[in-house]
Amino acid sequence: MALPLLVNSADCGPVNPLQGLSKRFDQDRGLQQDHFASTSRAGPSRETFRSSPSQATNGNGNLEDAARFFGASASHGQQPHLAGPAAFDLSALHGALPAPMPMHMASSGGNNAALFQTHTQTQTPPAAWAADFMQFSQPGKQVERAVVSPSLPQQQQWVSPAHSPSPMMFSPGMQPMMQNFAPPMHMQQQQQQMQQATTQHDQILWDREFDTHLTSPTQSAVQPQSHAPQTNPYEEADELARTAALLLETVGDAQTTNLKFQNSEFLGLMRGLRDREVVVEGNEVVPNTKWAEDFQALDLKGKGKARTVDLAPLAAAPRVSHREAAQRTSETIAQMVRQEAQQQGYAPNPPSVSLGMAMTEAFRQRAAAEQSVEGEQEDPNDAYFRQENADYQRYWAAQQQQASTSHLGAAANPQTAEWAHLQTDWEAFEATSAGIKPVSQYIFQRNNPYLSDTPSLTTRHHLAHGGRQPMLDSVLELEAEVQRNMTDASAWFDLGVKQQANEREKQALTALARAVELDPSHLPAWLALAISHTNDGNRTGTYDAVRQWVDRNEKYAPAVARHWSAHPERVDAAIGERFSALIQCLIEMARGDASGVVDADIQIALAVLLNTNEDYEKAQDCFRTALAVRPDDWFLYNRVGATMANSGRAEEALQYYHRALELNPLYIRARFNLGISCLNLRRFEEAAHHILDALGLQESDSVSSGADSASGVTTAALWDSLRTASMHMQRPDLATFCDRQDLEGAFRRLFCF
Amino acid sequence: MSDDLKVPGFQASELIAGISAAFGEMPDAEKAAQIKKTNGIFELKVTNAEKQEAVWTIDMKKTGTVYKGPAKPKADVTIILSDETLTDLASGKLNGQKAFMTGKLKTKGNMMLATKLDGVLKAAKPKAKL
Numbered sequence: 001m002a003l004p005l006l007v008n009s010a011d012c013g014p015v016n017p018l019q020g021l022s023k024r025f026d027q028d029r030g031l032q033q034d035h036f037a038s039t040s041r042a043g044p045s046r047e048t049f050r051s052s053p054s055q056a057t058n059g060n061g062n063l064e065d066a067a068r069f070f071g072a073s074a075s076h077g078q079q080p081h082l083a084g085p086a087a088f089d090l091s092a093l094h095g096a097l098p099a100p101m102p103m104h105m106a107s108s109g110g111n112n113a114a115l116f117q118t119h120t121q122t123q124t125p126p127a128a129w130a131a132d133f134m135q136f137s138q139p140g141k142q143v144e145r146a147v148v149s150p151s152l153p154q155q156q157q158w159v160s161p162a163h164s165p166s167p168m169m170f171s172p173g174m175q176p177m178m179q180n181f182a183p184p185m186h187m188q189q190q191q192q193q194m195q196q197a198t199t200q201h202d203q204i205l206w207d208r209e210f211d212t213h214l215t216s217p218t219q220s221a222v223q224p225q226s227h228a229p230q231t232n233p234y235e236e237a238d239e240l241a242r243t244a245a246l247l248l249e250t251v252g253d254a255q256t257t258n259l260k261f262q263n264s265e266f267l268g269l270m271r272g273l274r275d276r277e278v279v280v281e282g283n284e285v286v287p288n289t290k291w292a293e294d295f296q297a298l299d300l301k302g303k304g305k306a307r308t309v310d311l312a313p314l315a316a317a318p319r320v321s322h323r324e325a326a327q328r329t330s331e332t333i334a335q336m337v338r339q340e341a342q343q344q345g346y347a348p349n350p351p352s353v354s355l356g357m358a359m360t361e362a363f364r365q366r367a368a369a370e371q372s373v374e375g376e377q378e379d380p381n382d383a384y385f386r387q388e389n390a391d392y393q394r395y396w397a398a399q400q401q402q403a404s405t406s407h408l409g410a411a412a413n414p415q416t417a418e419w420a421h422l423q424t425d426w427e428a429f430e431a432t433s434a435g436i437k438p439v440s441q442y443i444f445q446r447n448n449p450y451l452s453d454t455p456s457l458t459t460r461h462h463l464a465h466g467g468r469q470p471m472l473d474s475v476l477e478l479e480a481e482v483q484r485n486m487t488d489a490s491a492w493f494d495l496g497v498k499q500q501a502n503e504r505e506k507q508a509l510t511a512l513a514r515a516v517e518l519d520p521s522h523l524p525a526w527l528a529l530a531i532s533h534t535n536d537g538n539r540t541g542t543y544d545a546v547r548q549w550v551d552r553n554e555k556y557a558p559a560v561a562r563h564w565s566a567h568p569e570r571v572d573a574a575i576g577e578r579f580s581a582l583i584q585c586l587i588e589m590a591r592g593d594a595s596g597v598v599d600a601d602i603q604i605a606l607a608v609l610l611n612t613n614e615d616y617e618k619a620q621d622c623f624r625t626a627l628a629v630r631p632d633d634w635f636l637y638n639r640v641g642a643t644m645a646n647s648g649r650a651e652e653a654l655q656y657y658h659r660a661l662e663l664n665p666l667y668i669r670a671r672f673n674l675g676i677s678c679l680n681l682r683r684f685e686e687a688a689h690h691i692l693d694a695l696g697l698q699e700s701d702s703v704s705s706g707a708d709s710a711s712g713v714t715t716a717a718l719w720d721s722l723r724t725a726s727m728h729m730q731r732p733d734l735a736t737f738c739d740r741q742d743l744e745g746a747f748r749r750l751f752c753f
Numbered sequence: 754m755s756d757d758l759k760v761p762g763f764q765a766s767e768l769i770a771g772i773s774a775a776f777g778e779m780p781d782a783e784k785a786a787q788i789k790k791t792n793g794i795f796e797l798k799v800t801n802a803e804k805q806e807a808v809w810t811i812d813m814k815k816t817g818t819v820y821k822g823p824a825k826p827k828a829d830v831t832i833i834l835s836d837e838t839l840t841d842l843a844s845g846k847l848n849g850q851k852a853f854m855t856g857k858l859k860t861k862g863n864m865m866l867a868t869k870l871d872g873v874l875k876a877a878k879p880k881a882k883l
Contacts, residue, residue, distance in 0.1 A: 503882065535882045537783040611883065642881035648845040653881070673881040680844050680878065720774050721879050727767045 239391050244273035389441045394486070442510040445702055445713070450480035475502060475701050482511075489519030497528050501635075502698060503669045503715050508532050521552055527601065530608045542612045543579060546605050550585060556602075559592035560585060576613075583609050600626040600633075607639070616647030634663035638670040641677075650677040668697045672718060679725055688725040688734070691718055692750060695743055714741060722746070758821050760807040765799050765839045769809050772843075772877035773819040779876075784817045787876050793866040795873070796828035801836040813873055830862040832870060843874045 247270050423441075473481075478495040485491050496511035509532045515525040526549040533541030550560055563585045569578065586606045593599055607622035623640045630636060641656030654677055660670040671694040678687035695718050702713040719738045726734030737746040758773055759766040776784065791813035800806050810824040834842075838857045841847035849871040852858035860867045 505882070531883050535880075536780060537786070608883070639883045642883050645881035650845070669882055676879045676881050682844060716778060717879065720778060724767065724771045724774070724879075727770065 240273050244270040248274055442507065442514060444479050444483055445476065448476050448480050448483070450477045451483055473498065475499065487518055489515045489522050489525065492518065493522060493525040493528065496525070496532075500528065500532060501667055501669050502701060503672050503694065503718065504698075504713075505532055505535055505715075509536070516548070520548070523549055523553060523601070526552070527605060527608070530605065534608055534612050539575060539579075539612050542608060543575065543582065546586075546609055547582060549605055550582065550589070553589075555599075556589040556592065559589045562592075563588050579609060579613055583613075598625055598629050600629040600636075603629075604636075604639075607643070611643060611646075616643050619643045620647070632663060634660040634667055634670065637663070638667065638673060641670070642673055645673065645677045645680070650680045653677050666697060666701075668694050668701075671697065672721075675721060675725070679721060679728075682728070684725045684728045688722060688729065688750060691722045691725065692743075692747060694718055695722070696747070699743055714743070758809065758819060760821070762803060762805060763799060763801050763807055763836050765797075765801075765807075765809075765836050768840060768843050769797075769819055772811065772874065775877040775879070776817050776819065779817075783876075787873070788813055788815075788817050791866075791869045791873055793829040793863065793869065794824050794826070795866070795870055796824045796831040797839070798831060798833045799836055799839055800833075811873060813869075828862065830860055830864065830866040832867055833859040833861070842871070843878065845875070845878075 475498050478498050482491045482495050492511050492515035496508045499508035512529040526545050530542050530545035590602045603622045603626035607619040610619035620643045627636045637656045637660035641653040645653040657670050657674040675687045675690035698714045719741050723735050723738035734749050758770050794814050795811040797809045808823050811819050
């Protein structure tokens with residue numbers, strides 16, 4: 001009752017209410033920023049609702065009321081919110097009706113429903129047309145909903161369909177009134193616009209993600225926030241089903257013949273899971289109920305399943321018990337697997353056991369991930385993606401292990417195709433959303449011979465050498481090590497560094513990102529990540545990584561703290577400023593080290609930053625200083641060389657590269673850099689030789705199983721450079737080999753002539 | 754695909770092809786950054802030793818590609834130089850400013866943009882990795 005009064009009396013002195021509003025607006029913005037900050041690190045903001053269920057439920061329950069109350073006020077404030085994600089053209093939105101607002105809220109899966117709610121409350125409702133609006137709001141709702149839902153996937157076109165029906169309906173009375181309020185609202189919009197800009201991306205991503213998840217947005221319109229918990233358990237249930245199916249397949253033949261298998265309880269459970277007859281709900285496994293029909297068509301990411309995925313979301317499961325359930329389920333499954341093994345009295349079939357373990361692991365990890373989400377250390381969406389990736393990748397790894405078993409052969413191919421398709425989609429996703437990158441997957445090489453070794457042997461072998469010498473391990477060994485301990489951050493780190501050395505930046509990035517996720521306190525991993533980002537030209541990434549390194553560095557914590565208190569950092573500072581601030585910080589850290597011994601790591605961090613800023617001279621000095629401390633670190637030699645080469649001093653760079661190669665002849669990156677410098681110096685023959693060597697090394701460090709492996713292992717950049725070299729040498733025949741990435745041919749050609 | 758860029762008798766052909774390849778391979782983020790930084794269309798009129806002329810266009814405004822022939826929409830700057838000069842520029846031996854001062858490089862149109870050519874060429878060069 002009070003609210004309509006508020007609405008109607010608002011036309012006396014728009015300024016005051018606005019002021020009061022802006023105060024509240026600020027307050028709310030903090031909350032909003034919380035949401036946005038967390039979402040801006042990765043796409044969907046689904047998870048945010050879990051932390052504020054009350055808000056969401058309130059919003060939901062009062063949706064109808066809210067529509068009416070705030071419908072009119074709707075918000076010019078709200079409009080920009082929605083405009084932000086969709087388009088910057090707010091003026092068009094002014095014509096649009098607030099009516100769409102609540103609808104949009106509902107149908108956009110309540111994406112920012114809670115936020116919109118709070119914002120509506122803080123908006124000064126435009127007075128005059130409120131009444132008119134209320135009239136229209138009822139009929140408006142239905143139409144809007146229908147209109148909006150189909151356009152949901154198209155974030156961009158969102159605004160226009162919303163506009164077309166609305167002006168039709170509301171044009172007579174609304175326009176003049178809208179325009180009246182346009183000016184005062186502008187200022188609000190500016191603020192919101194800024195915020196929205198960052199969320200635009202999230203919105204788009206979110207919607208895309210959302211789209212893939214739900215083909216029936218209308219349902220989602222009804223239950224916006226229940227989707228948040230829904231989709232995650234969705235994945236879980238689906239994941240379960242998939243893994244169960246896989247398990248059953250591997251046991252496959254034996255199943256029919258071996259009576260024990262047929263009667264096995266565990267396999268029965270697996271069968272049930274696969275066929276979705278049973279579902280993990282809360283704390284136990286219960287028979288599946290009715291959701292199957294509702295979500296029938298949901299082929300979640302189309303995992304090449306011949307059987308469509310009938311999803312049984314654990315809609316009801318509150319998060320906490322979900323997590324416990326996950327843990328308990330994983331334990332149960334692990335137990336069952338062990339029991340089975342014992343009961344059957346057979347040496348556990350490695351694939352099936354590993355699958356069982358994989359499932360266990362999946363659950364445990366998911367539980368761990370969810371825990372960390374609750375702690376809000378890790379962005380929930382990152383966790384979600386990472387879990388997805390981890391699971392897919394484990395699934396795939398398990399898949400690969402059985403590649404040799406014949407009965408999977410047939411199944412593998414359509415799945416492989418589907419997987420490849422998925423992978424490209426996934427990578428496209430990564431590529432287009434430049435600022436927001438979900439953790440990409442690390443694709444392990446197939447048929448890794450080290451993987452079949454008994455783990456104990458290899459690790460003991462390593463330890464026996466008095467601490468790891470990871471640089472001397474081959475990539476395969478490291479990959480195997482990682483595959484054995486998926487959660488071991490240092491294993492991922494070693495793998496990442498080795499991939500860097502092997503000039504495989506993308507894989508290195510993935511591995512290192514994984515390492516820091518698993519263990520954010522692993523300092524060297526952050527440094528290595530910074531280097532990878534620099535090589536990729538990703539300035540922000542470099543900054544973040546070094547920043548993390550600085551902040552987590554306990555040794556210099558006091559100096560760091562001193563620095564940041566002395567130079568407070570503005571959140572919206574330009575990237576250049578932040579870089580210089582960070583550089584300053586590092587310099588102070590270096591100075592503050594009382595022991596007089598130069599800390600090479602600081603120098604390296606500093607040099608990396610300077611490199612990104614293209615301050616090559618200083619970067620070089622820093623690297624050289626670090627070299628003084630570590631004279632046998634071939635990485636450092638390469639880095640000095642690279643810095644020099646990038647600043648144009650290719651000649652001098654050469655000697656550094658040579659030194660690096662002396663220390664480690666297998667250092668592919670140094671060899672490649674050498675080739676590049678020779679290219680720049682127009683010494684094409686030499687360049688070609690070096691690059692070919694590098695290519696050869698790359699290939700030898702992988703599983704060579706004929707034609708298919710070659711292209712995956714060698715880096716395109718090398719082939720491109722080789723091509724350039726050969727063209728300069730006036731050898732188009734070599735160039736054709738480069739196009740085909742045919743190492744054999746290229747070698748022969750080059751050395752025979 | 755890069756073969757249609759080449760013009761026989763020009764050393765710069767390789768270069769241009771190299772630049773094109775480099776842009777093609779560049780990660781989107783980097784490319785976008787480069788385009789934003791440069792924001793111009795360069796037309797290169799290269800003359801070789803035999804007094805033949807070839808024209809290439811580097812579009813660093815919209816697409817980040819290289820193609821043979823004059824600029825489709827109008828070029829922001831036309832740079833006239835010799836084959837040799839271009840090669841030296843690309844390898845870093847010669848600096849754009851210096852080339853201009855010594856008269857090896859002539860421009861028509863937005864001169865300031867010509868200074869950015871250095872940056873473009875450098876971006877196209879294979880970078881040594883840390």
